[in-house]
Amino acid sequence: MDKLLKGIVNFRRRDFESHRELFKGLKSSQKPHTLFISCSDSRIDPNMITGTLPGELFIIRNIANIAPPYRISSEYLATTSAIEYAVLALGVENIIICGHSNCGGCAACLHPEGKLDDLPHTRKWLELIHPVRDRVLKEIPESEPEARAWMMEQGNVLEQLKHLVTHPYIAERMEADTLQISGWHYIIETGEIFIYDPNLCEFLLANG
Structure with missing residues (x-):
């Protein structure tokens, strides 16, 4: 303290x-130009890695940088309401989903069943990326843990981009070309950021 x-x-x-x-x-x-959705991981500093000042980024942070699919609910939806506010009230021009290397949330999904029994709310939250987990476990053998982690982290970013488009007001603005969405994979130990290219269907190193 x-x-x-x-x-x-x-x-x-x-x-x-x-x-x-x-x-x-x-x-x-405030008039932020970008909604930045990142992991709650203490090693991630959105303003530092983007070189932005206060007022530029509207930031949402949660375990495994998840943007839940759109749905109407009477529950208290923190991430969903923040996305809604950023787009409809603040009029952001960009949304970035930023995953990262050595993500604990993504890694937890690859653990054996029962590993998260003492963290019931975390376990429930991570159900949102089980489709990614299932693909990783099917396609990458257990003998390649680094490849599994890489695919899990990048696949999770792509899953969240798909979730964003289920929000009708996001889809409408993308169609009108007034809103852009992007997926990033930040490598903590090197400072590199790989950005998803939808035309090539792969993450490319950002070189400026």
Whole structure:
């Protein structure tokens, strides 16, 4: 806790002061250009890896960067409501699903049944990527764990892109060419980002 307290003091003295005018402009409104859906993993920093400032990204974080398929429900839908707000209220122009290497959520799906019995809500949440898990287990042998992890992480990104299009207001805006969606795979240990190319049907290294 002491480290966090020192951090907020340093922020106020250093970072805030250097961006005082930016924060003043953000006082009463926000106009982010991108909805960034990433994993809750502590190793992922959306603003750092994209070089963006406060006000540019509307960020959703959850286990395994999942965007559930569209449905009407009386339940409390945190991720779904945040997607709705970003698109309909804030008018974002882009949506990025950002998966990453060594993803614990994706890895947990590949564990034997019963591994998540002590984490019932996590287990239920990860059911949303069981179709990806089933393909990975069918196509990649157990003797190739790295290949399984890679396919699971990238396949999960593609699964979430498919889920996004089930939201009618997203599909409408994509059809009108006012909204773009993109899938990324971020490699923690190298800083590389692979972006899915729908024409080539593969993830390509972003080189600028």
